[in-house]
Amino acid sequence: MIKKILTILKYKLKLFFIKTPSNLLLNVINILSYCNKIKKNNVIIIINNIYT
Structure with missing residues (x-):
């Protein structure tokens, strides 16, 4: 999964939303x-950990 995300970062991603647990x-x-790899590209990271 992280490889796919790093590929997407090449397309000027501005915001990354993580939901955990799924x-x-x-x-x-x-x-x-994830955050360590993503923040190197100046991407805003939002994490939602509310279980619904």
Whole structure:
């Protein structure tokens, strides 16, 4: 998944939204890993961790 995101960053991404845990699968992602790679590209990161 992170490889796909890094590819998307080449297209001048401005905002990255992370939802964890995901609703259906209850997967938890490594937020720190994503944020470290994404913030190098001056992208705003929003994290939503409200379970609904």
